[in-house]
Amino acid sequence: xxxxxxxxxxxxxxxxxxxxxxxxxxxxxxxxxxxxxxxxxxxxxxxxxxxxxxxxxxxxxxxxxxxxxxxxxxxxxxxxxxxxxxxxxxxxxxxxxxxxxxxxxxxxxxxxxxxxxxxxxxxxxxxxxxxxxxxxxxxxxxxxxxxxxxxxxxxxxxxxxxxxxxxxxxxxxxxxxxxxxxxxxxxxxxxxxxxxxxxxxxxxxxxxxxxxxxxxxxxxxxxxxxxxxxxxxxxxxxxxxxxxxxxxxxxxxxxxxxxxxxxxxxxxxxxxxxxxxxxxxxxxxxxxxxxxxxxxxxxxxxxxxxxxxxxxxxxxxxxx
Amino acid sequence: xxxxxxxxxxxxxxxxxxxxxxxxxxxxxxxxxxxxxxxxxxxxxxxxxxxxxxxxxxxxxxxxxxxxxxxxxxxxxxxxxxxxxxxxxxxxxxxxxxxxxxxxxxxxxxxxxxxxxxxxxxxxxxxxxxxxxxxxxxxxxxxxxxxxxxxxxxxxxxxxxxxxxxxxxxxxxxxxxxxxxxxxxxxxxxxxxxxxxxxxxxxxxxxxxxxxxxxxxxxxxxxxxxxxxxxxxxxxxxxxxxxxxxxxxxxxxxxxxxxxxxxxxxxxxxxxxxxxxxxxxxxxxxxxxxxxxxxxxxxxxxxxxxxxxxxxxxxxxxxxxxxxxxxxxxxxxxxxxxxxxxxxxxxxxxxxxxxxxxxxxxxxxxxxx
Numbered sequence: 001x002x003x004x005x006x007x008x009x010x011x012x013x014x015x016x017x018x019x020x021x022x023x024x025x026x027x028x029x030x031x032x033x034x035x036x037x038x039x040x041x042x043x044x045x046x047x048x049x050x051x052x053x054x055x056x057x058x059x060x061x062x063x064x065x066x067x068x069x070x071x072x073x074x075x076x077x078x079x080x081x082x083x084x085x086x087x088x089x090x091x092x093x094x095x096x097x098x099x100x101x102x103x104x105x106x107x108x109x110x111x112x113x114x115x116x117x118x119x120x121x122x123x124x125x126x127x128x129x130x131x132x133x134x135x136x137x138x139x140x141x142x143x144x145x146x147x148x149x150x151x152x153x154x155x156x157x158x159x160x161x162x163x164x165x166x167x168x169x170x171x172x173x174x175x176x177x178x179x180x181x182x183x184x185x186x187x188x189x190x191x192x193x194x195x196x197x198x199x200x201x202x203x204x205x206x207x208x209x210x211x212x213x214x215x216x217x218x219x220x221x222x223x224x225x226x227x228x229x230x231x232x233x234x235x236x237x238x239x240x241x242x243x244x245x246x247x248x249x250x251x252x253x254x255x256x257x258x259x260x261x262x263x264x265x266x267x268x269x270x271x272x273x274x275x276x277x278x279x280x281x282x283x284x285x286x287x288x289x290x291x292x293x294x295x296x297x298x299x300x301x302x303x304x305x306x307x308x309x310x311x312x313x314x315x316x317x318x319x320x
Numbered sequence: 321x322x323x324x325x326x327x328x329x330x331x332x333x334x335x336x337x338x339x340x341x342x343x344x345x346x347x348x349x350x351x352x353x354x355x356x357x358x359x360x361x362x363x364x365x366x367x368x369x370x371x372x373x374x375x376x377x378x379x380x381x382x383x384x385x386x387x388x389x390x391x392x393x394x395x396x397x398x399x400x401x402x403x404x405x406x407x408x409x410x411x412x413x414x415x416x417x418x419x420x421x422x423x424x425x426x427x428x429x430x431x432x433x434x435x436x437x438x439x440x441x442x443x444x445x446x447x448x449x450x451x452x453x454x455x456x457x458x459x460x461x462x463x464x465x466x467x468x469x470x471x472x473x474x475x476x477x478x479x480x481x482x483x484x485x486x487x488x489x490x491x492x493x494x495x496x497x498x499x500x501x502x503x504x505x506x507x508x509x510x511x512x513x514x515x516x517x518x519x520x521x522x523x524x525x526x527x528x529x530x531x532x533x534x535x536x537x538x539x540x541x542x543x544x545x546x547x548x549x550x551x552x553x554x555x556x557x558x559x560x561x562x563x564x565x566x567x568x569x570x571x572x573x574x575x576x577x578x579x580x581x582x583x584x585x586x587x588x589x590x591x592x593x594x595x596x597x598x599x600x601x602x603x604x605x606x607x608x609x610x611x612x613x614x615x616x617x618x619x620x621x622x623x624x625x626x627x628x629x630x631x632x633x634x635x636x637x638x639x640x641x642x643x644x645x646x647x648x649x650x651x652x653x654x655x656x657x658x659x660x661x662x663x664x665x666x667x668x669x670x671x672x673x674x675x676x677x678x679x680x681x682x683x684x685x686x687x688x689x
Contacts, residue, residue, distance in 0.1 A: 058527045079529035087527045091520040097334050106330050110323060110528040154524070 009072045011036045011162050011193030012057065017066035019052055019217075026052045028217040030066070036161065039184065039194040041208030043201065043306060045316070049217035050197040051090065054164050057195065058087045071161050083111060086160030086192075090167045092147045093154075096140035100131050100150050103139060104157055111158035125153040128183055145176030152180055156187055163187055164195045169203065181207060201306045211306065215314050228309045235262060235312065236279060237302045240271040243295030254292050255285050263315055274304075274312055323530035327538025328545070335509055335546055345505035345550040349497035350557055356493045370452050371400045373422035375410040380430035382467060386423075389463050399459075407442075414444050420452035421445045423460060433467050454492065458649025465653035491565075494558035495644040496617035498551060499579065499637050503608045505550045506583040507601065509543045513588070514597040517681070536678070540584070547580030567647030568654040575647065575659050575666070579640040582666035585673020586611075586636060592680035611635050616642070636669040 010033040017030040027049045034040040042050050055061035057068055059075045059082050068075040070084045094103050104122045108114075113121055126132045129149035139147060148168065156163055165184065169177045184207060188194055198204055204211050205225055213221040213228070221228055242251050248266045256264045260276045275281045279301050289296055302308075310316075335341055372390065376383045390399050402419060404410050410422040426440035433439050441460060445453035516522045525535050555572070558564040566572050587604050594600030612618060614631050615638030632638040643662030647654040656663065 055523075060523055060526050079531070082527060083529035085527065087524060089520055089523050091523075093519065093521045093524040095330070095334060095521060096519075097337055098330075102333070106326065107524070107528070109326050110525070110530060112529070 008035070010034060010069075011038075011071055012040075012195060013067070013069045014053075014057060015067040017053060017056060017068065018064045019056060019061070020064055026217050027056070027063075030214065030217070030219045032212050032219065032222060034162070034193040034195060036193050037188055037191050038210065039188050039196055039208045041204035041211040042195065042197040042214055043199070043204045043211050043310070044197075044214035045199050048199075048214045050199075050214055051166055052217075053214070054087075054166055054195060054197060058082070058085055058164055060087075083158075084161040086155040086158065086163045088152050088155035088163070088165045088168050090170060092144075092151050094139050094147060094151055096138070098139060099136050100126065100139055100142075100153075101135045103150065103154060107154045108157050113158055121157050121159070125157050128186070129153045130179060143173075144171060145173045148172045148176055149179055149183075152183060156183070156192075159190070160192060162193045162195065166197050167199070168196075169198070169200070201310075205306060213306070213310055213313065215310070215316075220313050221309065225306065228306060229304050232274075232304045232308060232312055233276070235274050235276055235304060235308070237304055237308045238273045238275065238282060238285070239298070239300040239302055240273065240285070240289070240296060241269070241298035242271065242289075243297050246294045250292075251289055251294050254288050254294065258284055258288060261285075263311055265311060265316075272311070274308055321534070323528075323534040324538035324541065327525070327535055328541040331509075331512070331539055331542035332545065334512060335542070338508065338512075341505065341508040344508060345501060345546075346553050346557070349501035349554060350561070353490065353493045353497045353558060353562065356489070356497075370421065370455065371402065371419040372456060373402050373404055373410045373413050373419045375404050375407055375422065375424040377405075377407070378425045378427050378429035382430035382433060383425045385467075386425065386460070386463050389466075390459060411444060414446045417446050419446065421456045423456060433464055439464060454645060454649070457646070461646060461650050461658070462653065465650055465655075465658070490562045491648065492645070494554075494562060494564040495566075495648065496612075496641055498554040498558070499615075499641045499644070500608075500612045500617045501554070502547060502551055502579060503583050503587065503612075503637060504605070506543060506547050506580065507587045507591075507604050507608065509546050510584065510587040510591050510604070511597050511601050513539055513543075514591045514594075514600050518596050540674070543584050544577075544580055547583060548576060551576045551580065565648060566644065567650060568652055571654050571656050571659050571663075572644070572647055574656060574663055575640065575643045578663050578666040578670060579643075581670030582636045582640060582673075583670070585670035585675075585677070587673075588677035589673040589680075592677040608637075611637050614638065636666050639665040 012034040014033065015031045017027055018025070019027040030049070030053055032040065042053065044050050052061065056063040056066075057075070059078070070081045073081040073084065075081045095106070098106070101122060104125055105118065108118045108121055123132070126135050129152060131146060131150060131153070134142065134146070139150065142150065148171075152165070152168055155165070163184075168180055168184075172180065181203075184194060184196065196204070196207060208225075210222065210224055211228060212219050221231065223231070240251065240255070242248050248269050248271050251271050252264045252266055255261055255271060255273055258281070260281050262274045262276065264274075265272045273285065282299065282301070286296055286299070374387055374390075376387070387401060387403065390401060402413065404413070407424050410424055413419045414422050422444040424442040424444070426442070429439050429441065443453060443456050443460065445456070516525075526532065555566050555576075559566065587608070590604040590607055591597070591600035594603050614628075615635035616628075616632045617637065632642070639662040643659040643666075646658055646662075650658050
């Protein structure tokens with residue numbers, strides 16, 4: 001399959017990116033590219049290396065090895081490359097004792113905006129995140145969701161070619177989450193490349209054209225959602241609910257020993273099983289559990305998703 | 321340069337919006353100066369006169385002139401002089417509290433003054449007579465400055481600022497509170513800098529198309545300006561409200577600058593030792609308070625055991641504080657030479673502290689990115 005990024009200068013090109021902290025290899029040879037107008041999701045659990053990777057891409061953290069270019073400009077060029085990036089860190093990086101307008105004004109000027117262009121950009125950003133009426137209030141008086149939205153507005157004010165969003169929806173209310181999604185999609189439609197890190201599978205599935213799955217510092221899979229799910233082949237996920245008096249862990253031991261069972265996890269008292277030709281294996285599983293005296297209360301064959309891809313590739317759940 | 325200016329303006333805006341910081345920087349020291357000055361002013365230091373022992377071991381014309389200088393009519397006979405011929409005799413009179421202060425001019429006094437070297441003079445004060453000590457130092461400093469001045473220069477008459485030839489307590493506290501609260505004022509600015517690290521806004525700054533030196537320069541400029549504004553306001557306010565005279569403007573301005581530098585270096589280094597702004601503020605406040613006690617800002621070390629005098633001179637705030645006292649005493653004759661030691665000491669402490677804090681900040685930034 002051919003992607004737009006492979007046909008012209010990508011908005012972001014990352015090759016062989018590596019970083020160690022002492023003995024610990026935090027990022028190990030990560031590489032990917034993002035085209036203009038594309039949302040690329042970096043999906044992985046906490047501690048997988050997402051934030052370290054984007055810190056290097058944004059030029060905040062020195063890398064040990066690898067190549068990063070933004071719109072064809074090497075990140076080591078410094079200010080010219082960083083001017084093309086808009087970063088939205090995971091933490092709320094706002095001056096809480098200034099107003100929203102003062103925050104935007106400061107960040108706009110730091111990216112060399114000024115005059116009418118800056119005023120227009122500020123008004124546009126405030127409108128986009130729904131904070132026009134509260135623009136002159138001190139940010140410290142905002143709710144968490146409003147601060148999150150302003151955090152995003154500060155990152156896109158200067159209309160960057162590459163927007164890096166590091167888990168932008170952590171701890172926000174559904175209304176703010178929806179507003180953030182809309183804003184991200186508008187940035188994409190305006191031609192910006194988006195690098196979106198998350199450990200929420202649903203967000204990656206909803207927003208991202210392509211997804212890179214990262215674990216233990218390595219990019220272990222990459223593709224569209226359909227491609228990643230297709231990589232599971234005939235595998236299916238089966239959810240088995242066991243009786244109240246039975247231990248799901250015991251059920252896991254029984255099922256994992258059966259032929260064709262590829263991985264098992266226990267979550268919320270349910271046993272999750274990935275198996276080749278899952279539906280065909282179901283009778284064997286249920287018989288084995290019955291023979292062991294385990295009561296099966298519910299059974300569900302689930303269409304595979306990114307969670308299953310991650311589970312299959314790492315043997316762990318995404319939120320472990 | 322433009323980015324440094326933007327950072328500086330932003331920081332100034334944040335600090336000036338912080339009412340607590342303004343209260344700490346200006347209102348509190350003024351109130352304390354007034355309170356301490358007026359409360360203690362009636363009970364100590366402004367008695368009918370001062371008994372001064374002079375041991376002239378130099379036996380030169382210049383050392384003899386010092387006696388005449390102290391007895392000049394403009395002092396109104398408020399300084400009672402007793403001449404003795406040995407250090408032992410002077411020390412005995414002080415020990416027995418028959419005089420508040422003693423000046424011992426050693427052999428070579430006149431030659432040292434002529435060469436422009438620090439003269440071999442010792443001042444001894446009786447226990448609890450710290451203000452007499454300050455007044456005597458002022459008189460001696462004034463005399464030496466006049467003696468070392470070019471012959472064509474007309475020396476104006478310097479009259480001590482209160483009856484009895486002693487420094488007023490309110491003037492002492494004006495200088496001490498200015499230096500003490502400078503540290504607390506700067507601390508609130510440095511705390512905000514640490515808070516920028518804690519809240520990760522520094523990450524966004526580093527990611528912007530600016531050079532790291534511009535960020536550092538902008539933040540240092542803001543801290544310097546705030547410190548200078550604070551000291552300038554204190555000096556102006558105490559001059560107007562209490563009639564305090566701070567001395568020659570040029571060396572006073574130079575000492576203001578290095579004192580602010582010292583304060584930034586000291587507080588930034590202390591803050592860099594902590595894990596977060598709250599912890600750093602607590603640590604810095606503790607150290608500032610201890611340094612202020614040792615540095616003689618609550619009680620001058622004269623009259624206390626000698627070790628306190630030495631300790632005072634080893635503290636950067638003590639150096640700054642006594643530098644201002646010396647300049648005040650020297651009046652219009654105060655020069656950069658008068659405060660050469662405090663200038664050098666505070667500048668070195670300031671630059672070292674900023675350098676060390678910078679090194680530690682680099683490690684902290686590596687952690688947060």
